[in-house]
Amino acid sequence: METPKIKNTDNLPPFAAGARVRYNKNQKMTKQRTETKMELLANCLEKRGLKSTKQRHYIADTFFRSNTHISLEELHKKVKRKSPRAGYATVYRTMKLLTECGLAIERQFGDGQTRFENVPEDGHHDHLICLKCSEIVEFQNETIEQLQDKTATELGFNVVRHKLELYGYCKNCK
Amino acid sequence: METPKIKNTDNLPPFAAGARVRYNKNQKMTKQRTETKMELLANCLEKRGLKSTKQRHYIADTFFRSNTHISLEELHKKVKRKSPRAGYATVYRTMKLLTECGLAIERQFGDGQTRFENVPEDGHHDHLICLKCSEIVEFQNETIEQLQDKTATELGFNVVRHKLELYGYCKNCK
DNA sequence: TTGCTAAATGATATCGACTTTCAATTTCAT
DNA sequence: ATGAAATTGAAAGTCGATATCATTTAGCAA
Ligand SMILES: [Mn+2]
Ligand SMILES: [Mn+2]
Ligand SMILES: [Zn+2]
Ligand SMILES: [Zn+2]
Numbered sequence: 045m046e047t048p049k050i051k052n053t054d055n056l057p058p059f060a061a062g063a064r065v066r067y068n069k070n071q072k073m074t075k076q077r078t079e080t081k082m083e084l085l086a087n088c089l090e091k092r093g094l095k096s097t098k099q100r101h102y103i104a105d106t107f108f109r110s111n112t113h114i115s116l117e118e119l120h121k122k123v124k125r126k127s128p129r130a131g132y133a134t135v136y137r138t139m140k141l142l143t144e145c146g147l148a149i150e151r152q153f154g155d156g157q158t159r160f161e162n163v164p165e166d167g168h169h170d171h172l173i174c175l176k177c178s179e180i181v182e183f184q185n186e187t188i189e190q191l192q193d194k195t196a197t198e199l200g201f202n203v204v205r206h207k208l209e210l211y212g213y214c215k216n217c218k
Numbered sequence: 219m220e221t222p223k224i225k226n227t228d229n230l231p232p233f234a235a236g237a238r239v240r241y242n243k244n245q246k247m248t249k250q251r252t253e254t255k256m257e258l259l260a261n262c263l264e265k266r267g268l269k270s271t272k273q274r275h276y277i278a279d280t281f282f283r284s285n286t287h288i289s290l291e292e293l294h295k296k297v298k299r300k301s302p303r304a305g306y307a308t309v310y311r312t313m314k315l316l317t318e319c320g321l322a323i324e325r326q327f328g329d330g331q332t333r334f335e336n337v338p339e340d341g342h343h344d345h346l347i348c349l350k351c352s353e354i355v356e357f358q359n360e361t362i363e364q365l366q367d368k369t370a371t372e373l374g375f376n377v378v379r380h381k382l383e384l385y386g387y388c389k390n391c392k
Numbered sequence: 393t394t395g396c397t398a399a400a401t402g403a404t405a406t407c408g409a410c411t412t413t414c415a416a417t418t419t420c421a422t
Numbered sequence: 423a424t425g426a427a428a429t430t431g432a433a434a435g436t437c438g439a440t441a442t443c444a445t446t447t448a449g450c451a452a
Contacts, residue, residue, distance in 0.1 A: 095399055095448050116438085131402035136439075154326065154381075156438060172375045185369050191362050192384055199355050200389035201346045207328070207383045210366055215374030269419050269428055290410085305431035310410075330409065330439095 081108045081147055081162075088145040102127045103138040104147075113151055113159040113180055153180070153209065170208040176217035255282045255321055255336075262319040276301045277312040278321075287325055287333040287354055327354070327383065344382040350391035 085104050089096055106122050107114065114122075120135045139160050142148035151159045153173055164182075168189075172181040188208070196203045212218075259278050263270055280296050281288065288296075294309045313334050316322035325333045327347055338356075342363075346355040362382070370377045386392075 093399090097400065097448070099401070129402080133403080133440085134401055137400085152328065158439080172370055172373055172377075174375070175378065181373050181375070183369055183373060185365060188362055188365050188369070191359060191365070192382075195357050195359050195362070196346055196384050196386060199346055199357060200392075201348070201355065201384065201386045202392045203346075203384045203386035204349065205385050207381060207385075208366075209381045210370050210375065210377045211379050211381075212370060212375045212377035218374075218376045267428085271419075271429065273430070303431075307411085307432080308430060311429090314411095332410080 084147060085142070085145060088141075088147070094141075099127065099130055099134050100138050100141075102130065103135055104142060107139065107142065107148065107160065108162060111162070113153070113161045115157040115159050117157070119160070154211075170210075172210045172212070172214075174214035174217050175211055176213055179214045179216075181214070258321060259316070259319060262315075262321070268315075273301065273304055273308050274312050274315075276304065277309055278316060281313065281316065281322065281334065282336060285336070287327070287335045289331045289333050291331070293334070328385075344384075346384045346386065346388075348388035348391055349385055350387055353388045353390075355388070 082101075082104065085100075086096065089100075103119070103123050106126070107119060110119070110122070112118075116132065116135055116139060119139070120130070120132050123130045123135060139148060139150075143150050143160070147163060148160045149163055151161060151171075153159060153171070167184065169182040169184045170188075172183060173179075174181075192206055192208075193203060256275075256278065259274075260270065262268075263274075277293070277297050280300070281293060284293070284296070286292075290306065290309055290313060293313070294304070294306050297304045297309060313322060313324075317324050317334070321337060322334045323337055325335060325345075327333060327345070341358065343356040343358045344362075346357060347353075348355075366380055366382075367377055
């Protein structure tokens with residue numbers, strides 16, 4: 045039997061590859077960054093006494109080159125194009141590893157799927173999500189961030205992370 | 219066999235009954251509001267051609283009297299004190315109904331559990347969540363709301379709802 | 393190179409939080 | 423009271439995430 049784990053493989057995903065608005069203005073930058081990240085990963089593996097394997101390389105490389113908020117299912121599909129025998133579990137484990145290494149960010153946009161994105165070189169951002177076409181647009185707003193901290197401080201909290209998601213309709217869908 | 223659905227019933231829940239900071243200053247208000255809500259529910263049921271049942275009454279009443287962000291499991295446990303044969307599925311269906319009627323809000327704070335809270339009479343609020351003791355503090359910040367809308371508008375979005383959660387350590391836990 | 397040993401892999405099983413199904417029960421308009 | 427339609431509770435199903443385990447592989451050492 046084929047992997048019965050993944051069901052809704054071919055109906056369009058709830059949050060398909062959303063266009064990003066800030067990154068990867070040109071391919072050169074992406075390429076360079078990917079190489080750097082592979083080195084960072086190599087360091088991280090060595091530091092932990094982990095082995096450098098073909099699968100990890102394929103999966104990380106595929107992820108680093110993706111500029112979307114990608115689900116495990118989507119990533120697994122991509123990886124299998126180059127490495128058809130790669131298992132879903134290995135993709136899962138590798139993305140967990142990349143997250144621990146600080147090379148991936150786990151996101152949860154409210155559909156049932158965990159998504160991963162590359163760590164942005166220009167700092168934290170939040171997300172706008174179109175309820176119709178699932179486009180995801182990223183934004184940074186320092187004023188909001190400051191107000192969040194101020195509010196938290198007033199209530200006696202130390203904020204270590206936050207989640208700000210704006211759901212609505214994009215230019216094309218409103 | 220007992221319901222095998224609910225597993226982690228007795229180890230402390232990841233987001234236990236968090237103290238609220240804004241509501242239910244006195245019990246009178248809660249009581250009055252609960253009665254009003256029961257009427258609203260009755261209207262909603264009638265409008266939909268649904269029946270008024272003992273279970274719905276118990277569940278809604280228990281929920282309206284709770285002033286926490288309560289999970290189905292927690293609510294089910296409470297309901298069973300008065301109505302021991304009440305099933306989890308009925309609690310689930312009733313909370314779905316209350317949500318559709320605009321009498322409950324579904325929340326997702328990042329642990330695997332969906333939580334429900336009463337609709338506040340003083341409008342929308344967002345949440346601070348303690349990563350250690352799971353206290354949940356509510357806040358309102360109109361400036362942040364406006365900045366969200368402004369940001370979205372600049373990027374061509376119409377926001378219909380949003381999610382803002384600040385995770386950190388509360389007064390007692392920092 | 394060749395073994396050796398620990399780590400990694402991939403198929404499969406399991407978990408857990410819902411969500412649906414269905415036979416038995418209850419509501420409520422006649 | 424009666425009967426059609428809705429509701430209930432137990433159980434089964436769903437589905438993404440995670441664990442298990444036999445087999446394979448990486449990397450070190452002889
Ligand atoms: Mn992003
Ligand atoms: Mn709240
Ligand atoms: Zn759109
Ligand atoms: Zn705390």
